[in-house]
Amino acid sequence: MATPNSTLRAVRLGLLMSQDEFARAVRDAGTRAGQPNDANKRLVQRWESGKTGAPRPVYARALETVTGLPIESLGFACSVPLARVAGDGHGGYDMEPTTPTIPAGPKSEAQPGRRNHSGVWLSRYEYFSSGRDAAFVGQHYVVILQHGNRLTARSLPGSSDSPLTMDLEIDGHVATGTWTEQTATDGYYRGARYHGAIQLLVEPTGRRMTGKWVGFGKEFDVNTGPWQLTFQDASTNKATLAAYNKRPDA
Structure with a gap:
């Protein structure tokens, strides 16, 4: 008897997506990456029921993009082979072994000039609260996954009561994209959802990204402030x- 994948189901529900919506998001992620897939509700059901122990790599990459989590953390019972998925020109895909782009194992140092930014980072931004007439700092540990020139960042749930996501495109040493934060329901902003744009400069060492965010405020104004990501x-x-999976100041 197959063991249900409760982890994947919990992640999907945490994204507030139905199985149809999740399948559509997986298809869209594949299309954006140039690796189209045929995800549908039935396939999501097979994943969550455990009838399909592991997704094919073309789906695994799209799942990482949608969820912002490495495939190893999505509850699949069987390991997913690391492969580069290349279109064969006829709607099919060839599987070519490749070197893992997401290192696993004990803690490792970022190397100067490294091109892959996948890993755990400390996110720190500053903002001014006009209602409280004071400046504040928001901190999260985030997981960054890189696919080509696209970076997805998702905060670890235990690092803050306000989940944070970022979707970026990197061009040389410049990363540009959007951010979204769902504030805590029992906090000052009472569960309000804020979002905006962000641009970061990536240091040559690959250990730090610094830049600015822009977004709307509680008083219907547009605010900005510094944002920094530090490699962990x-x-x-x-x-x-x-x-x-803890608060950065703990």
Whole structure:
């Protein structure tokens, strides 16, 4: 008897998506990456029921993009082979072994000039609250996954009561994209959802990204402030994510 994948189901529900919506998001992610797939509600049901123990790599990459989590953390019972998926020109895909782009294992240092930014980062931004007439800092540990020139960042749930997501496109040393934060329901902003744009400069060492955010405020104004991402760990295995699933100031 197959073991249900309760982890994947919990992640989908956390994204407030139905199975149809989740399948559509997986298809859209594949299309954007130039690796189209045929995800549908039935396939999502097979994943969540455990009848399909592991997704094909073309789906695994899209799942990572949609959820912002490494495939190893999505509850699949069987390991997903690491492969580069290349279109064969006839709607099919060839599987070519490749070197993993997301290192696993013990903590490793970022190397100067590294081109892949996947791993755990500390996100820190500053903002001014006109209602409280004071400046504040928001901090999260986020998991960044890179597919080509696209970066997806998702905060670890234990790092803050306000989940944060970022979707970026990197061009040389410049990362540009959007951010979204769902504030805590029992906090000052009472569960309000804020979003805006962000641009970061990536240091040549690959250990830090610094820049500015822009977004609307509670008083119907447009605000801006500094934002910084600091590299912590290149590993995205379960043990590493568990170690960083805490508040940064703890």
